[in-house]
Amino acid sequence: MYVKKITKLVLTPLVLIITTFTASFVVQAQEHPNLILTKDGVEKIRDNLGKVPLFDATVSRVKQTVDKEIAAGIDTPIPKDFSGGYTHYRHKQNFIIAQKAGVLYQILEDDKYAIYVRDMLLQYEAMYKNLPLHPQERSYARGKLFWQSLNDSNWLVYMSQAYDTVYNFLTEEQREKLENNLFRPFADFISLENPAFYNRVHNHSTWGNAAVGMIGLVMDDEALIQRALYGIEDDGLPIGGIDNDGGTIKVEGQKKGFYANLDDPFSPDGYYTEGPYYQRYAMYPFLIFALAMENVRPDLKVLQHKDNVLLKGVNALLNLSDADGEFFPLNDGQKGMSYYTASLVTAVDIAYHYGDQNPQLLSIAEKQNEVLLDEAGLDVAIAIRDGKAKLFTKSSINLTDGIDGKQGGVAVLRYGNEDLTLVFKYAAQGLSHGHYDKLSYSLYEKGDEVIQDYGLSRFVNIGQKGGGNYLKENKTWAKTTIAHNTLAQDGEMHFGGNYKTASTEHSDLYFYDDTKDNVQVVSATEVNAYPGTKMHRTMALIKDDNFEKAFMLDIMKVKSDEEHEYDFPFYYMGQVINGNFKWESPTDLEPLGDKNGYQHLYLEGKGKPATNNTKFSWLGNGKFYTLTSVAEESDELLLTRIGANDPEFNLRRDAGFMVRREAEDTTFVSVVETHGSYSPVSEASLNSNSNIANLEIVEDNNDYTAVSITDVKGSKQLFIIANKDASVSAKHSLTIDNKKVSWVGPYYYK
Amino acid sequence: MYVKKITKLVLTPLVLIITTFTASFVVQAQEHPNLILTKDGVEKIRDNLGKVPLFDATVSRVKQTVDKEIAAGIDTPIPKDFSGGYTHYRHKQNFIIAQKAGVLYQILEDDKYAIYVRDMLLQYEAMYKNLPLHPQERSYARGKLFWQSLNDSNWLVYMSQAYDTVYNFLTEEQREKLENNLFRPFADFISLENPAFYNRVHNHSTWGNAAVGMIGLVMDDEALIQRALYGIEDDGLPIGGIDNDGGTIKVEGQKKGFYANLDDPFSPDGYYTEGPYYQRYAMYPFLIFALAMENVRPDLKVLQHKDNVLLKGVNALLNLSDADGEFFPLNDGQKGMSYYTASLVTAVDIAYHYGDQNPQLLSIAEKQNEVLLDEAGLDVAIAIRDGKAKLFTKSSINLTDGIDGKQGGVAVLRYGNEDLTLVFKYAAQGLSHGHYDKLSYSLYEKGDEVIQDYGLSRFVNIGQKGGGNYLKENKTWAKTTIAHNTLAQDGEMHFGGNYKTASTEHSDLYFYDDTKDNVQVVSATEVNAYPGTKMHRTMALIKDDNFEKAFMLDIMKVKSDEEHEYDFPFYYMGQVINGNFKWESPTDLEPLGDKNGYQHLYLEGKGKPATNNTKFSWLGNGKFYTLTSVAEESDELLLTRIGANDPEFNLRRDAGFMVRREAEDTTFVSVVETHGSYSPVSEASLNSNSNIANLEIVEDNNDYTAVSITDVKGSKQLFIIANKDASVSAKHSLTIDNKKVSWVGPYYYK
Structure with a gap:
């Protein structure tokens, strides 16, 4: 040291x-503060106190929270618990409150806040000196205050800010004591002593890097700053090793440090490869450290790195939410997490202030009803006060994945004012939090799930559920292929569930077209998930005048070297209304298989198609939905329920519908309609039936796949996709029903 | 004729x-109108147009609806469908719109509305003359326009109002045509030709009686009025016979007519024996006919009948709702029905105007955001405009059941501002819509179910689900004893599921005490459900300073002549967090039994108590809940799920927890705590553990049952109930743990 x-x-x-x-x-x-708050900023804030409603309201709320904690007294218990337990909660609460108290000290100039921070830090200093590793041994990188270094890093990111705000309040002696016995050893511990945690490209490392960098900035310690930006030169780690979530710790040619974490996981569009749930989590250290660098070391232009990818990331993240602001649970994602979370307050305020003052961001800030207590937050609150807010409108968006934007992506098609939203994933694996679900999708009507993506199997911070950590069902169910709305072959997972293989591959965009309001299409291919089998999935949101609402068209074209058993599930949300086929329901429920996720599915019903279209309707959230799917006589139709082999009830008992088909080459064509409504108050059941009389594959070969949709009044629409040429200028013509159809571009619809 | x-x-x-x-x-x-609208009333309304915001808004909305229908043209299709089908929907829509159009004609003096009503009525007249019975044959009393006479009666109740409003607009010739060919034959059809429907004490007959009476009032036909009030003298029906829902059509000494329907099902407190869902349904004909009588024949004082029981009924009904205004689904009740429904607009406005102008009713009317377009509605809207509305606060309430209030009842205990609500049912059978669930309960936190009552098995008006009618699972599941939170013995239903026996019996109140805020108690007994077995259940809502929130204490004391297998279920709402005992979960799920509702329960887990307290926690609606139950070593603990033998998916896949115990006499003592919270946005898990260290039966004999509750900090509370003497003045003393406890009244708590 x-x-x-x-x-x-x-x-x-x-x-x-x-x-x-x-x-x-x-x-x-x-001078201090200079990290997040600055001298100038604080003066501006003080000048504006009492004049900016949302800022004042936030100050008042934060003050209330902090005053309550001050009244309750400082507690820094000997670490003992997992997340969900008291000591975890207390230390977490401490750093959150200390950061806020420091800010209040600066804004309100009331010494009691500085005293609180000082006393807490000194208490930590006294404890930390002799603190052993945290007694819970589950983590691949145990912390000291918390069971994992990750949470220790959270602590330091916040405490650096707290320290900065009271820096000048402390005596030099106190500062030296804190720096020598607490902050520097703390920074070394999470980095030098935990390279497996610190030296990766992973949200964990992002927190670690930011923590080391921020305390380095406050202490003006260039070595720490360099370590934050570039990682540890020689970490002495062997190649390989896995973390608690099954992610590889060190790969050949490992990149490291904050820049690497900015470069690698973010695509040029700002999509974060782990998915929005973890982007939201990493966003705080990314932005807060970048902001600190902007304040202290503007010369390094961290905030502007990679063509402003961090600010683009905020936009991407906001667009990866449903109409209620909840993030799509791509990969490991806990449902319900939304742009109302604290890190998004940071993200939105910083994106507004340091970005191009997009007035639509202000409407999100208004909904959040809270701003950062710094210059960015003040700026946002002033703009809101001055009536500059505009509605944040989400349109369709296609986000590339991968460092260069060349590893597939995620497309979000939206019809109307988020009336119908399709989230289509054709991305890379997404690091250790990725799922084996190439070409999968989920469907939303406003903020309600129509066809769900399961999300993760974890009760974050609920101690009784495995310490709040990932549950084993995350691996045995949530990550599996059959848990998602995509094709499973012979009961296997994509890439055989092999993380290493999966991490080297990605799906490829065939084309994306959101230029027309009434037909929006995304199409992508996957050839590596099942070697020898090519999947080409084309998904469209279509609004036809003969239909009450927009519907989703799904064409999954499968070509293979040999015959397989294909499973094609739909995880619909709601209660069965009816189907147009007969099914047998067993009295005793048995699991559908014994591995790869199938062991978690009960078979609740089994039938065969009755006609050339399989129809299945359900009622969810007061709306009717109907799946119409082109049937083959040999199809098996399975009604499933999640929850088998789940003695701890870690999984939700949600339903699924599945088409099982033995084939070599085949094309699954389906439409999901949303229609009508049911109100338990008026008891009015409106438009409860499908509007589709017939769905038919009228042509399907290597060059073209054509689907006709005939509605109940007899009108017919034709959708054709050119399977080989996605060029927008290519001319095509095809004869269907003795009629020649000609068009330009990858698809035709009329 | x-x-x-x-x-x-x-x-x-x-x-x-x-x-x-x-x-x-x-x-x-x-003069006309005189039925619901009156000449004076209409003049007052016209004078106030443009001056009363809520009234004007309602007029404007109704006008928009009616204008749209007028533009679409009149359609009176040949009857064909069940509810859920087009012809059903159309005829229903017709009478609703015609009534509104008539009102608009009076208010706005625009002939187009009268013309619309006139033309529609004449179209019906042309059709009705030769109309056969409705082609759907399922009903015990088929209608002509609809599949059951019930819906035909709905039609006439509304069309009588429509006719009254355009009476003077029509020529005498038109009136004679309508009266001779449509209204009088229509009234005769639903009464004289359908005595099995008309001559009962049942919500069906209430509609029938009101329909006949209202058209009688418009046509000034005393015979019809008398038939409405007193039924058909000699209906020629045999004793017995059952309707579609299994209700007996004619009993010995059958009462009949509107008065009978007012007298019998309403207790003096205004509780309607079928339960709130059907009270809401019957409320409209009850009130609208009573109001018509008040307007046309005030001398008969129908509205004031039985000491204003109808107005009391409105108050009872409003009090039988949760914090969101949704009615408790006692007996057959579809969840989600609430005081936002149209018939409650009628009820609230009439109760305000003709009752004692309770300003709390105005806040409900404000929430409904709609008023009746008559004098009562105007009155309400004016009062709201003038700022007279006060918050409708629901307190604890005990409502007797039975004509004289002597057939048990329903108690609703509420803590705080509906923070915790216990609905305890110790009532009579509730006619054909009753369930076999003596001494059952449900528990709510605000508007969320903690321990649910299943409600009915029916998708009202959803044609695909059995024509929108009762499904067979209503009988095989929803009505059964094991479907409810009460004691089931030897796998049998209360009264052996025999409707006739059940209809002659009721539970008895032991005592009810809501005088103290922190302890509210209701206690009742049931000796007939299982001959030879006496159940005595005491339920309390308790708020103790050592607990974060109020909790529910439940003491079910069972005494029997012989040994039985007792099942004691808890239909908790949410996902399992954990239990303090080990359970085995079978890989294959099998039904728990083969009859009496057990055939619909899957066994998902089975265990034995690990300690003297069985603990079981779940997470629902972002809150934690824990059941603590005094265990016996021989108890079996069962985790169940609804949905076995339900191939049509008519039942919800909800969970249950059940204590199974072999015993002769035994006492089930349980506490359900609500504690803490979980937010998926902040991911903060607060107070996720039970606060109870020990729950113990410290004394249990014929005279007293004493329970001690020790919290995790070691504080001990004692609850004692005197089992033999419920007198408020009786003095008791008991020695517990060598300490003498003395008190006055049926219970002790400290």
Whole structure:
């Protein structure tokens, strides 16, 4: 540890030398606060107190929270519990409150807040010196205050801010004590002593890097700043090793540090490869450290790195939410997480202030009803006060995945004002939080799930459920292929469920077209998930005048070298209304299989198609839905329910419908209609029947797949996709029912 | 039919003779409108147009609806469908719109509305003359326009109002045509030709009686009025016979007519024996006919009958709703039905206007955001405009059941502002819509179910689900004992599921005490459900300072002549968090039994108590709940799921927890705590553990049952119930743990 101390001693005079050249930089480096709050910013805030309603309301609420905690007294218990337990909760609450108290000290100039932060930090200093590893041994990188280094890093990210705000309030002696016995050892512990945690490309490492960097900025410790940005040069780790979630710890040519975490997981569009749930989680350290760098070291342009990818990330994230603001649970994602969460307050305010002052962001801030207590938050609150807010409208969007945007992506098709939203995933694996679900989708009507993506199997922070950690059903169910709305072959997972293989592959976009309001199409292919089998899935949202609402058309074209058993599930949300086929329901329920997720599905019914179309209707959230699917005589139709082999009730007992088909090449064509409504108050059942009289594959070969949709009044629509040429300028013509159809571009609809 | 015509001819001069004595009465009888709208009322309304916001808004909305229908044109299709089908929907829509159009004609004086009503009525007249019975044969009393006479009666109740409003617009010739070919035959059909429907004490007959009475009032036909009030003298029906729902059609000494339907099903407190769902349904004909009588024949004081029981009924009904205004689904009740339904707009406005102008009713009317377009509605809207509305606060209430209030009842205990609500049913059978669930309960936190009552098995008006009618699972599941939160013995239903026996019995109140805020108790006994077995259940809502929130204490004391297998279920709403005992979960699910509802329960887990307290926790609606139950070593603990033997998916896949115990005499003592919260946005899990360290039966004999509750901090509370003497003045003393406890009244708590 003495080495680093020397580094600092060496550095300080160096900075003083630089002073003579770039005075403003060094003034910033010396004065406090300068990390998130700045001297100027604080003055502006003080000048505006009492004049900006949303800012004042936030101050008042934060004050109430902090005052209550101050009254309750400081507690820094000896670490003992997993998340969900008291000591975990208390230490987490401590850093959250300390950061807020520090901000209040700056804004309100009331010493009691500084005293609170000071006393808490000194209490931590006294404890930390002799603190052993956390007694819970489950983590691949145990922390000291918490069961994993990740949470220790959370602590340091917040406490760095708290320290910065009271820096000048403390005596030099107190500062030295804190820096030598608490902050520097703490930073070393989560980095040097935990390279498996610190030196990865992973949201864990992002937190670690930001933590080390932020305390480095406050302490003006260049070594720590460099370690934050570039990682540990030689971590001595072997290639391989896995973390608690099954993610690989070190790969060949491992990148590391904050820049690597910014470069790799973010696509140029701002899509974060782990998915929105983890993007939301990583967004805080990404932005708050980038902001700190912007304040202290603007020369390094961290906030602008990779063509402003962080600000683009905020936009991507907001667009990966349903009409209620809840993030789509792509990969591991806990449902219900939304843009109302604290890290999105940070994200929205920073994106507004440091971005292009998009007035639509203000309407999100209004909904959040809270702003950051810094210059960005003040700026947002002032703009809202001044009536600048505009409605945040979400349109269809196609987000690439991968460092260069060349590893597939995620498309979100939206009809109307989020009346119908299709989320189509043709992305890369998504690191250790990825699921084996190439070309899968979910469907939403406003904020309600019509066809769900299961999300994760975890009760975050609920101690009774495995310490709040990932449950084994996350691996045995949530990550499996059959848990998703995509094709499963011979009861196997995509890539055989092999993480390493899956991590090297991705699906490919065939084309994306949201230029027309009434027909929006995304189409992608996957050739690696099942070697020898090619899947080409084309999904469209279509609004036809003869239909009450928009519907989803799904064409999954499968080509294979040999015959397989294909399972094609629909995880519909709601209660069965009826089907147009007969099914047998067993009296005793048995699991559908014994592995790859099938062991968690009960078979509740089994039937055969009655006609050339299989129809299945359900009622969910007061609306009717009907699936119409082109049937083959040999299809088996399975009604399933999640929950088999789940003695701890870790899984939701949700329903599914599945088409099982033995074939070599085949095409699954389906339409999901949303129609009508039911109100238990008026007891009016409106438009409860499907509007489709016939769904038919009228042509299907290597060049073209054509589908006709005939509604109950006899009108016929034709959708054709060119299977080989996605060029927008290619000319096609095809004879269907003795009529020649000609068009330009990858698809035809009329 | 000529007989009735003569009756009228005879009557008219009679009325004229009376004229000389009570001029005002006859003036009323001759002028139109006089049924719901009156000449004076209409004038008052016209004077106030544009001045009363809620009234104007309602007029505007109704106008929009009616104008749209007028634009679409009149359709009176040949009857064909069940509810859920087009012809059913259309005819229903017709009478609803015609009534509204008539009102608009009066208010707005625009002839187009009268023309619309006139033309529709004449179209019906042309069709009705030769109309056969409805082709659907399922009903015990088929209608002509609809599949059951019930819906035909709905039609006439509304069309009578429509006719009254356009009476003076029609020519005498048109009126005669309508009266002779449509209204009078229609009234005769639903009464004389359908005595099995008309001559009962049942919500069906209430509609029938009101229909006949209302058209009688408009046509000034005393014979019809008398038939409405007193039924058909000699209906020629045999004793017995059952309707579609299994209700007996004719019993010995059958009462009949509107008065009978007012007298019998309503207790003096205004509780309607079928339960709130059907009270809501019957409320409209009850009130609208009573109001018509008040307007046309105030001398008969129908609205004031039985000490204003109808107005009391409105109050009872409003109190039988949860914090969201949804009615408790006692007996057959479809969940989600609430005081936002149209018949409750009628009820609230009439109760305000003709009752004591309770300003709390105005806040309900505000929430309904709609008023009746008559004098009552105007009155309500004016009062709201003038700021008279006060919050409708629901307190604890005990409602007797039975004609004299002596057939048990329903108690609703409420803590705080509906923070915790216990609905305890110790009532009579509730006619054909009753369930076999003596001493059962449900528990709510605000508007969320904690421990649910299943409600009915029916998708009202959803044609695909058995024509929208009762499904067979209503009988095989919803009505059974094991479907409810009460004691089932030897796998049998209360009263052996025999409707006739059940109809002669009821539970008895032991005592009810809501005088203290922190302890509210209801206690009742049942000795007939299982001959030889006495159940005595005492339920309390308790708020103790050492607990975060109020909890429910449940003491079910069972005494029997012989040993039985007792099942004691808890239909909790949510996902399992954990239990303090081990359970085995079978890989294959089998039904728990083969009859009496057990055939619909899957066994998902089975265990034995691990300690003297069985604990079981779940998470529902973002809150934690824990059941703590005093265990016996031999108890079996069963985790169940509804849905076995339900191939049509008519039942919800909801969970249950059940204690199974072999015993002769035994006492089930349980506490259900609601505690803490979980937010998927902040991911904060607060207070997720039970606060009870020990629950113990410290004394249990014929005289007293004493329960001690020790919380995790070691505080102990004692609850004692005197089992033999419920007198409020009786003095008791008991030695517990060598300490003498003395108190006055049926229970002790400290």
